[in-house]
Amino acid sequence: MAVRVIPVEPFDLVIFGGTGDLARRKILPGLYRRFTAGQMTGESRIIGAARAELTDDGFRDMVREAIEEFVPADRRDAASVADFLQHLAYIAIDAKGTSGWEQLGRLMRPGMVRAFYFSVAPALFGDLAERLHQHGIADAQSRIVVEKPFGRDLASARALNEVLARHFREDQIYRIDHYLGKETVQNLMAVRFANILFEPLWKAEYIDHVQITVAETVDVEGRGAYYDKSGAMRDMVQNHLMQLLCLIAMEPPYHFDPSAVRDEKLKVIRALDPVKPEDIVRGQYRAANGGGSYLDHAENPESITESYIALKCHISNWRWKGTPFYLRTGKKLRARSSEIAITFREPPHSIFDDERGWRENVLVIRLQPNEGMNLMVMIKEPGPGGMRLMQVPLDMSFAQALGEVAEDVPDAYERLIMDVIRGNQTLFMRGDEVEAAWAWADPIIQGWEGRGDRPQPYDAGSSGPEDALMLMHRDGRRWRDIR
Ligand code: NAD
Numbered sequence: 001m002a003v004r005v006i007p008v009e010p011f012d013l014v015i016f017g018g019t020g021d022l023a024r025r026k027i028l029p030g031l032y033r034r035f036t037a038g039q040m041t042g043e044s045r046i047i048g049a050a051r052a053e054l055t056d057d058g059f060r061d062m063v064r065e066a067i068e069e070f071v072p073a074d075r076r077d078a079a080s081v082a083d084f085l086q087h088l089a090y091i092a093i094d095a096k097g098t099s100g101w102e103q104l105g106r107l108m109r110p111g112m113v114r115a116f117y118f119s120v121a122p123a124l125f126g127d128l129a130e131r132l133h134q135h136g137i138a139d140a141q142s143r144i145v146v147e148k149p150f151g152r153d154l155a156s157a158r159a160l161n162e163v164l165a166r167h168f169r170e171d172q173i174y175r176i177d178h179y180l181g182k183e184t185v186q187n188l189m190a191v192r193f194a195n196i197l198f199e200p201l202w203k204a205e206y207i208d209h210v211q212i213t214v215a216e217t218v219d220v221e222g223r224g225a226y227y228d229k230s231g232a233m234r235d236m237v238q239n240h241l242m243q244l245l246c247l248i249a250m251e252p253p254y255h256f257d258p259s260a261v262r263d264e265k266l267k268v269i270r271a272l273d274p275v276k277p278e279d280i281v282r283g284q285y286r287a288a289n290g291g292g293s294y295l296d297h298a299e300n301p302e303s304i305t306e307s308y309i310a311l312k313c314h315i316s317n318w319r320w321k322g323t324p325f326y327l328r329t330g331k332k333l334r335a336r337s338s339e340i341a342i343t344f345r346e347p348p349h350s351i352f353d354d355e356r357g358w359r360e361n362v363l364v365i366r367l368q369p370n371e372g373m374n375l376m377v378m379i380k381e382p383g384p385g386g387m388r389l390m391q392v393p394l395d396m397s398f399a400q401a402l403g404e405v406a407e408d409v410p411d412a413y414e415r416l417i418m419d420v421i422r423g424n425q426t427l428f429m430r431g432d433e434v435e436a437a438w439a440w441a442d443p444i445i446q447g448w449e450g451r452g453d454r455p456q457p458y459d460a461g462s463s464g465p466e467d468a469l470m471l472m473h474r475d476g477r478r479w480r481d482i483r
Pocket of ligand 1: 016017018019020021022023049050051052093094095096118119120121122124147148149
């Protein structure tokens with residue numbers, strides 16, 4: 001079996017911020033991979049646009065180095081890199097000024113899909129949208145791609161939406177949440193809606209609780225100043241974890257199309273209850289196990305920004321009333337591990353005398369590392385000696401099940417950029433979705449900011465603060481190990 005590649009229409013893609021970190025690490029290496037996969041056709045062109053005074057060749061050298069650094073050696077070769085670089089051009093441009101814009105306008109070719117990736121600080125989004133319009137560079141079919149963070153609260157997200165809406169319709173705006181581009185995340189929808197197996201059980205009656213974990217081992221080094229103004233709630237929960245929660249909790253959309261899927265996700269966000277202060281645990285890592293402290297990188301030595309958060313939330317609708325969703329995410333934890341675990345309830349009646357080995361069924365969807373799914377089921381313990389129970393995993397590692405194909409699967413950015421060119425918004429956040437997520441997150445953040453709550457310290461390299469364990473223990477449940 002091979003990954004099926006359908007070439008996209010020829011395009012002119014302008015990357016504002018084409019010399020920045022995100023462009024070098026993700027966007028440009030990703031486009032190279034799509035080029036070698038045969039998805040990006042011959043006539044397509046990528047135009048880097050940023051402040052630095054570079055020639056086309058200077059930009060190509062930068063991109064070559066980025067590919068060498070970020071694409072593994074066995075996935076690239078000098079000849080295809082050289083071919084790819086022929087599709088690149090560069091324009092020095094000032095988002096706030098006049099230089100470069102007319103030249104950019106002259107480069108755009110009729111009949112091509114036009115996409116503009118705003119890989120710059122959100123403060124420049126308005127300027128870029130305005131200039132593209134003013135110079136007649138964006139047409140009615142053009143698409144713009146915007147990055148996180150999309151606001152830091154409801155008011156700023158609304159303001160950004162308004163700035164973009166001045167010149168672009170909602171169906172031209174692609175708000176990236178790269179979690180939605182992950183293979184396993186989309187598989188979550190396939191598992192739920194292409195199998196009859198799970199959906200009848202997918203409700204409070206049969207599901208005891210859901211855990212969503214995004215654990216990182218990295219610290220905030222290099223992003224300390226940005227992160228300190230954000231924290232785990234704004235940086236991870238309001239967007240990435242919220243998107244995962246929506247995909248698990250939403251009703252089946254009538255069709256796998258952008259409006260239908262996003263309508264259902266929006267309903268979930270709107271049905272979220274406010275979170276009580278006692279259902280939130282915030283943490284900040286301190287030096288331990290050879291790792292430094294959060295405060296080493298924060299601008300403010302007294303910072304009370306959280307690098308960890310765990311919270312319990314409830315969705316008030318027919319399907320989920322009574323099933324808590326526990327979310328947690330943090331930096332500098334024991335292991336890098338992202339997963340969703342759905343724990344089912346006990347069978348209504350047991351026919352076995354010896355129940356000592358009994359455990360709940362759990363469906364674990366692993367996002368990283370080793371993407372795949374695991375269904376924990378009960379079987380008979382092998383051997384004589386009567387009927388005793390034990391739990392075993394039905395393990396489906398995608399790498400194992402799909403073999404080499406798994407390596408050819410595009411990463412999140414690659415897939416999402418190709419979706420932009422195809423004009424498919426299903427895996428992008430709609431403006432009202434982002435605003436609804438902030439409307440839920442704002443009072444939670446205002447709560448601890450107003451009270452001046454200090455996060456609890458946790459050891460670097462541990463699994464988070466003690467109180468996070470208590471959050472589940474007091475409900476008679478426990479977190480899955482982070483490993
Ligand atoms: P960066 O600071 O590395 O690069 C910024 C880019 O913007 C540079 O190319 C710079 O030349 C350009 N720029 C700055 N001012 C400009 C102006 N006035 N006119 C034209 N170009 C200008 O930033 P980054 O890390 O690449 O991040 C870009 C965007 O992506 C930000 O919105 C960031 O929040 C978001 N983002 C980045 C990452 C990441 O991993 N780096 C992850 C998620 C989201």
